[in-house]
Amino acid sequence: MVRFKNRWLLVEFVDTSTVDASAEKESLSTRPLDGRLIYNALRDSVVTNFGDTGWGAVGMSLNVKYFSPLTNLCIIRVARDQHRIAWGAVTLLTSIHDVRVIPRVVHVSGTIKHTQLSAIAHNREVIARFRTKLKNTAFHHDSYDDYLARSTREIEALHD
Amino acid sequence: MHFDLNFPVTASGSTSQPKKNKNKQPQQSSQTAFTPAQIKGIEARLDLLEHLGYTVIAFNQSVNKKIDPKTHVNILDGLLQQLRARPGTVFLKRLTIVLDNDSEKGFGLTNANTSLVEPYDVIALLPTTPATFSLACLTHSLPSPLTAHIVALPLTLPRLPFQLKHTLVRTAIKNGAVFEINYAGAIGGESDASLSTFGVSDTGASGKRNWWAAAREVVRVTKGKGIIVSGGVASEADYRGPKDIANLLTLLDLAQNLAHDASVAAPKSLILRARKPFR
Numbered sequence: 001m002v003r004f005k006n007r008w009l010l011v012e013f014v015d016t017s018t019v020d021a022s023a024e025k026e027s028l029s030t031r032p033l034d035g036r037l038i039y040n041a042l043r044d045s046v047v048t049n050f051g052d053t054g055w056g057a058v059g060m061s062l063n064v065k066y067f068s069p070l071t072n073l074c075i076i077r078v079a080r081d082q083h084r085i086a087w088g089a090v091t092l093l094t095s096i097h098d099v100r101v102i103p104r105v106v107h108v109s110g111t112i113k114h115t116q117l118s119a120i121a122h123n124r125e126v127i128a129r130f131r132t133k134l135k136n137t138a139f140h141h142d143s144y145d146d147y148l149a150r151s152t153r154e155i156e157a158l159h160d
Numbered sequence: 161m162h163f164d165l166n167f168p169v170t171a172s173g174s175t176s177q178p179k180k181n182k183n184k185q186p187q188q189s190s191q192t193a194f195t196p197a198q199i200k201g202i203e204a205r206l207d208l209l210e211h212l213g214y215t216v217i218a219f220n221q222s223v224n225k226k227i228d229p230k231t232h233v234n235i236l237d238g239l240l241q242q243l244r245a246r247p248g249t250v251f252l253k254r255l256t257i258v259l260d261n262d263s264e265k266g267f268g269l270t271n272a273n274t275s276l277v278e279p280y281d282v283i284a285l286l287p288t289t290p291a292t293f294s295l296a297c298l299t300h301s302l303p304s305p306l307t308a309h310i311v312a313l314p315l316t317l318p319r320l321p322f323q324l325k326h327t328l329v330r331t332a333i334k335n336g337a338v339f340e341i342n343y344a345g346a347i348g349g350e351s352d353a354s355l356s357t358f359g360v361s362d363t364g365a366s367g368k369r370n371w372w373a374a375a376r377e378v379v380r381v382t383k384g385k386g387i388i389v390s391g392g393v394a395s396e397a398d399y400r401g402p403k404d405i406a407n408l409l410t411l412l413d414l415a416q417n418l419a420h421d422a423s424v425a426a427p428k429s430l431i432l433r434a435r436k437p438f439r
Contacts, residue, residue, distance in 0.1 A: 016397045053197065088411050091404040092347060100397040104212060105404055 006061070006160075007083035008115040010107040010122065011090055013072040016100055026106055033096060035064040041096040045089040057082045058089070065158055066119070068151055071126040072101075075115060075158070083108070112158055119155050123148060162402040163427035164209060165218040165254065165282065165310070166330040166342055166390035168201075169239060182229055194235075198244055210249060212401040216427070218252035218282055220392075232276055249386035250432065254282040256312060259292035282434050284310035284340065291323035297332035309434045310388070315374040316367035324381040333386035338430050341380055341422075342392030343405050345371035376412045388426045 006151045042062065061079035068074075078086040090103050095108070107118040127144045196361075203401065209217060219236050226298070236253040243251070255277065277283060285308045287293040296311050311332060313320070331340070345367060389409060393399050402423050409419035 013206070016208070084407060084410055087407045088403070091400055091408055094347060094397065102208070102212075102397055102399055103404070104401040105407075 005080035005110065006120050007080050008065075008109050008112060009078065009083070009090065009105055010074045010115055010118055011074045011076060012104045012106050012122065013074065013096070014102040014104055015072065016102060031136050033067070033069055033072075033099070035067040035074075037097050038067060039064045041093060042086075042089060043151075044075070045093045046085070049089055049092050050085055054085055054089070058086045062086060064119075066155060068123070068154075070147055073119060073122060073126075075155075080110070106140060112160060116155050116158065120152050123151055123155075126159060161428065162214045163216045163218075163388070163431075164214045164391045165221045165252070165388060165427055165430075166312075166340070166392040167205070167209075167217050168392060168394060169219045169221055169236065182215065182333060187306040194239055194242055201315075202239070203243065205399075206249070207244070208241070208396060208399055210246065212399060216252065216431070217247060218254040218390075220254045220256055220284075221280075222258060222286075223254045224258050234276075234279055237279060237356055253279065254284060254310075255280040256284040256286055257286070258286045258388065259296065260288045261292075264309065280433065282310060283308050284312050286312045286314060288314060288317075288321055289430075293322045294325075295329055297328040297337070307337075309337060309430055310340050310431045311337055312342070312376060313405075315342065315371045316345045317370060319370075320374045320377065324377060326381055329381050329386075333382065336430075336433050338386045338388050338426055339380060339382055341375050341387060341389045341409075343389055343400065343408065344393040344398050346408060347393075347398045347400070348377070372393065372412070379409075379412050379414045384414050384422075387414075387418075387422045388430060389422045390427075 033112060039062070042064070043055065043059070046058055046062075050058075054139070058078060061077070063073060063077040065077050066073075066075040075085070076090070087105060087108070090105060093101070093103050093142055107115065109115050109118070127148055130144065206217065220238060221234070221236055223232065240253070285292075285296040287296045293311075294309060329350055332339075389405055391399065406416075406419040406423055409422060410416055414422070
């Protein structure tokens with residue numbers, strides 16, 4: 001039986017304004033990004049860069065499966081044979097809904113399992129970074145714990 | 161280990177007074193100091209590069225037409241002193257000379273100017289005419305203290321001004337030079353400000369199209385060896401991670417392993433070659 005193979009892309013949208021270490025504003029959570037906006041932006045990027053044929057190749061299987069506004073993590077599913085086109089379109093994305101972003105593909109895998117593991121690890125790293133910025137002590141419970149638990153559940157609930 | 165060998169740095173506005181630079185190592189703050197705001201901007205970009213995974217970064221100073229011992233100011237020495245040290249990141253200094261018709265007679269890479277050129281770790285040439293292209297490939301890639309290590313190409317100009325002759329390219333690669341592809345052209349957006357003033361780049365939709373055509377041509381002629389990919393990015397939001405760039409290169413018909421080499425192995429051997437003293 002010829003199986004339909006997928007590639008799961010783990011994309012982090014790096015916010016250019018928060019990379020500056022001295023930024024006090026917490027701009028990540030104030031931006032109204034969500035899965036649909038990302039899908040639209042991605043579709044526009046594919047059409048601009050690869051034309052209608054590109055969209056034809058990628059469009060049927062392209063799916064934004066998960067997005068977390070706090071850590072700017074996005075999980076996208078594409079068919080394996082066209083994943084390079086979709087990956088190229090992600091790289092060539094410059095802005096979503098007028099907000100300039102830098103898309104960075106953190107992990108590419110063929111199964112959900114490893115994408116989930118990678119996503120959870122990535123979330124933890126980002127939260128750790130936030131915590132050092134706020135200079136929290138280790139045993140201080142903060143809202144990030146809830147977020148971590150919730151997002152881990154959401155990620156593990158993903159299915160094909 | 162990922163390399164970004166083109167971090168464009170332009171001279172700050174404070175160098176507007178006449179440069180009486182007989183001293184080849186300018187440390188006077190009145191001539192080459194970068195304002196704190198500029199330093200902050202550069203530090204922010206370095207933070208971003210670190211986050212994206214680049215470990216070796218070469219600051220690039222561009223000079224038009226030729227280096228003139230009387231007016232040349234090495235802005236990078238001053239810059240490096242003002243940046244804070246980052247463990248795990250290596251900073252290098254690079255000089256790019258934009259060659260055009262006027263440079264055909266000679267542009268300063270002679271023995272007399274060795275001391276000017278020495279502080280830089282990497283030297284690059286950016287030819288814009290067929291004659292300068294053959295000059296760059298043939299005479300200047302021969303091993304010597306003055307050798308040009310990189311041949312950068314203006315990929316966003318409409319109609320690459322010269323034909324990439326296979327023989328020239330092959331000689332250059334055999335001598336150890338590499339050809340550079342700047343990925344900033346693919347993303348679009350404002351490109352290197354200094355290049356625009358020299359009239360070498362073109363932005364906007366046509367710039368992007370030319371980039372794809374020209375980059376594909378470079379890949380075809382070099383057959384994938386002897387290519388390095390670097391940033392050349394002027395605006396922060398155009399930076400991309402190394403894996404993403406490798407994927408873009410595969411879209412240019414470059415095999416996956418060669419694309420990976422272009423951002424890891426080729427720059428590494430280039431820098432090792434550049435650092436080695438020649439007899």
